[in-house]
Amino acid sequence: MTDPTCKACQGGWPREDHFIADLGLSKAYLHEDQFFPGWTVVAFKRHATELFHLAPTERIQLMEEVNLIAQVVAQAYEARKINYELLGNQLPHIHWHIIPRLANDPAPLEPVWRVQHEPLLRSGPDLRNTVQRLQQAIQKAR
Numbered sequence: 001m002t003d004p005t006c007k008a009c010q011g012g013w014p015r016e017d018h019f020i021a022d023l024g025l026s027k028a029y030l031h032e033d034q035f036f037p038g039w040t041v042v043a044f045k046r047h048a049t050e051l052f053h054l055a056p057t058e059r060i061q062l063m064e065e066v067n068l069i070a071q072v073v074a075q076a077y078e079a080r081k082i083n084y085e086l087l088g089n090q091l092p093h094i095h096w097h098i099i100p101r102l103a104n105d106p107a108p109l110e111p112v113w114r115v116q117h118e119p120l121l122r123s124g125p126d127l128r129n130t131v132q133r134l135q136q137a138i139q140k141a142r
């Protein structure tokens, strides 16, 4: 089920060239802003805006999928901590932000949204290499 007015349902975000993996109920993407390296998005495939709109079995599976990505990026980036964020104020379609916070984090006590910065966009071989590295790590972890 998709919502014709929803940017996530219509393929407008996250970007397809940042696609990492189909996890089952959700898909993982590299976030377009890599100022925080390894920032990943896990987007629910069908349109839903709240966790309580999901069946209990879907909630459990979705958390397993979020957990898999968190574990993979934690290892790949040697994170000190993973941040999990499910907001949806700007885009009301269930998507988790999985954000590794590294040893050299510029503001380790702040949520990323409060850290002013220029977005660090990646493209070309740089983007493809990062996506491939995470794809291989997911295959090993599954």
Ligand SMILES: [Zn+2]
Binding pocket: 002, 003, 006, 007, 008, 009, 010, 046, 047, 048, 092, 093
């Ligand atoms: Zn949607």
